[in-house]
Amino acid sequence: MKIVVIGGTGLIGSKLVTELGEHGHQAVPASPNTGVNTLTGEGLDEALAGATVVIDVSNSPSFEDAAVLNFFRTSTGNLLAAEKKAGVGHHVALSVVGTEGRPDVGYFRAKLAQEKLIEDSGIPFSLVHATQFFEFAHRIADEATDGDTVRMPSVLFQPIAGEEVAQAVGRAAVGAPLNGRTEIAGPEQFRMDEFFRDALTAWGDRRTVVTDPHAHYFGAEMHEHDLVPGDGARLGEIKYADWLASTGAR
Template sequence: MKIVIIGGTGLIGSKLVARLGEHGHEAVPAAPNTGVDTLTGEGLAEVLAGASVVVDVSNSPSFEDAAVLDFFRTSTGNLLSAEREAGVGHHVALSVVGTDRRPDVGYFRAKLAQEKLIEDSGIPFSIVHATQFFEFARRIADEATGGGTVRMPPVLFQPLAGDEVAQAVGRAAAGAPLNGRTEIAGPEQFRMDEFFRGALAAWGDPREVVTDPHAPYFGAEMRERDLVPDGGATLGEIKYADWLAANPAP
């Protein structure tokens, strides 16, 4: 079946296109560099023609509160409208563990708004909530850096490999709509400060990791369980040390 992947040239999208193609689906990547822009609607009608499923793994270029909210509202609204016109039967979206617990956090609030649009669209849907990706760890460390130190809160953290995110999203896309959510997380749970202390050492990075209960995570102070599932999540199998051995720093 034809499955259109919005954000299909990005980290998760490109993995998803390859995985779905290997399973015999017509997996079509859709992104601005393929002529499809969900913010303007350009190319949507054409790429969705004949599609059975649309998977949205796109992300906002800015995490600033107003910008990210505008991105997901506009992009998702245009996409759902085009899907109704095209008769798409299943909308799959990748979201974040904890959106419903922290609507005061700008990015979570934006993803929650996206999920609400999907729920209210009338299109059968599946939403996959994921914890953070291994591939994003360096950016998290860089965002937390100041004066040669990396300030991290000692909250729970349960990242997973991007390949396993793509696997879970692909499974949702090929299956029947859940009209609900499923959660995925990594196989190991850490304290965030301890994870990054070990990660920087493994990277050969000389920055010092400082434990700070008030250190912000992309602008927001996290509570103990904000970044991990409440329970019942599907757990990946790839441990960070094994992933890092297979994906050494350039």
């Protein structure tokens, strides 16, 4: 079947396109790089013609509160309208574990707005909530850096390999719509400060990780369970140390 992947040239999207193609599906990457812009609507009707499923793994270029909210409201609104015109039967979106519990966090609030549009659209849907990706660990450390110090809270942290995120989203796309959400996370649970202390050592990074209960994660203090899934989540199999060794991502 034809599956259009919005954000299909990015980290997760490119993995999805490859995986779906290997399973015999017509996977079409859609992004500004391919002439499809969900913010303006450019190229949407053409890309969605004949599509059975649309997967949205796109992300805002800015995490500033107003900008990210505008991105997801505008992009998702345009995308859902185009899907209705095209007769798309299943909308799949990648979201974040913890959104519903922290609407005070700007990025989470924007993802909640996106999910509400999807839920109210009338299009059968599946939402995949993922924890943080291994591939983003460097960015998370950089955002928490002050000079030579990385300030991290000691909250629970359960990151996952991007490869396994793509697999989970792909499974959702070829299955029956959930009309609800599923959660995915990595196989290991850490304390966030301890994870980054070990990670920086493995990277050969000389920065010092300091435990700070008031440290912000992209603009907000995290609570104990904000970044980990609830009971019943699907867990990946790839451990961070093994992923790091296999990718050389130092």
